[in-house]
Amino acid sequence: MAFNFANLQPEKKSKKLVDPIELFQSLRVNDSSVNDLWLAQGDALRDWHKKRDQRDIAVSLNTGAGKTLVGLLMAQSLVNETRGLVLYACSSIQLVRQTEAKALGYGLPITTYVSGDFSNELANSGEAACITTYQALFNGRSVFANREIAGIIFDDAHAAEHLLRDHFTLQLKRDLFPQLYTDLTALFRDYFHRAGKASSFDEVVDGRLAKLLLVHPAETRGAHHAILSALRAAKVDQEKSSLFAWAHLKDHIDLCAFLLSGESITITPPFLPVRILPYFARRETRRIYLSATFTGEDAFIRTFGRRADTTIAPTTTAGECERMILIPSLMPGAGDDLALAQQAIAPHKALI
Numbered sequence: 001m002a003f004n005f006a007n008l009q010p011e012k013k014s015k016k017l018v019d020p021i022e023l024f025q026s027l028r029v030n031d032s033s034v035n036d037l038w039l040a041q042g043d044a045l046r047d048w049h050k051k052r053d054q055r056d057i058a059v060s061l062n063t064g065a066g067k068t069l070v071g072l073l074m075a076q077s078l079v080n081e082t083r084g085l086v087l088y089a090c091s092s093i094q095l096v097r098q099t100e101a102k103a104l105g106y107g108l109p110i111t112t113y114v115s116g117d118f119s120n121e122l123a124n125s126g127e128a129a130c131i132t133t134y135q136a137l138f139n140g141r142s143v144f145a146n147r148e149i150a151g152i153i154f155d156d157a158h159a160a161e162h163l164l165r166d167h168f169t170l171q172l173k174r175d176l177f178p179q180l181y182t183d184l185t186a187l188f189r190d191y192f193h194r195a196g197k198a199s200s201f202d203e204v205v206d207g208r209l210a211k212l213l214l215v216h217p218a219e220t221r222g223a224h225h226a227i228l229s230a231l232r233a234a235k236v237d238q239e240k241s242s243l244f245a246w247a248h249l250k251d252h253i254d255l256c257a258f259l260l261s262g263e264s265i266t267i268t269p270p271f272l273p274v275r276i277l278p279y280f281a282r283r284e285t286r287r288i289y290l291s292a293t294f295t296g297e298d299a300f301i302r303t304f305g306r307r308a309d310t311t312i313a314p315t316t317t318a319g320e321c322e323r324m325i326l327i328p329s330l331m332p333g334a335g336d337d338l339a340l341a342q343q344a345i346a347p348h349k350a351l352i
Helices: 020-026 039-050 067-082 093-106 134-138 157-167 178-194 198-205 217-222 224-233 240-249 297-304 337-345
Strands: 056-060 085-090 110-114 129-133 149-154 170-173 213-215 257-260 264-268 286-291 310-312
Touching: 020 039, 020 067, 039 056, 039 067, 039 310, 056 067, 067 085, 067 093, 067 129, 067 149, 067 286, 085 093, 085 134, 093 110, 093 129, 129 134, 134 157, 157 240, 157 286, 157 297, 170 178, 170 240, 178 198, 178 213, 178 224, 178 257, 178 264, 198 213, 198 257, 213 217, 217 224, 217 257, 286 297
Parallel strands: 056 286, 056 310, 085 129, 085 149, 110 129, 149 286
Antiparallel strands: 170 264, 213 257, 257 264
């Protein structure tokens, strides 16, 4: 008996949902605290979906208004659209773990990258977003530096400036690099004497004065070759505390600010050169900045080297609260701190 195999077709892959609202509705949520999207979450997702082709979008939602779910849905939506690598950056490993637990509770597939290891291959195969740290993303030897990144969600973007600054800063501790500290301070001694700051310089170097001294940029440029020789002799490219920042700064030392204290020498660029990073240079990469508060456009530009194309800030009362600071030690007749606080907030819903 002859068989006709012409009508047999391979099973079609299910279409990946791109609309974040439809994506949420398709999930098998097992987090008992999530029944449906809140109004502000839905508004943020719909607004973002309309503008998703823009390269830089800031999303502002109060703490407690569910921005983690919003960010994870946006991340998975970008994964489903591009089938590329999408990153969700957190400020610490602890927050990576917390966000991972949230994602699993929402029924979202997820990959994590911490301490040099991917938890699975879902992100690399275009099936899930990858949650990682700012540190893993921005260090000078990042595993992601040569990857094509389809999208990045920056969680707590308002707090990112100091994290990025740390990765572009050589913090040369005196106790770790004693000879380097001696060599570099010797290079700048004449400058501080000529500038009439000899006493302050000597007191700082001797540890008698807790103060930061800024070396004039002309001096660092003039001593550029000597500085590089001292840094290489100290093997800052091999020491764990300095090798990652060195990868960023090694060709731009003459453009950096030098700050001296009795404990360390700090070498850092006046402005964060984030635009040299592939995540900000590639037009194909879409970036979403999640925050409970954006303090101002100047801070955003200083951190990320650009303006957001648009800011999504749906109206919500979720997460709104009033703060009261009690200092019982300054209040006459006050007793136990905790008892006083409990008495003050007794009629209200509050957190100590």
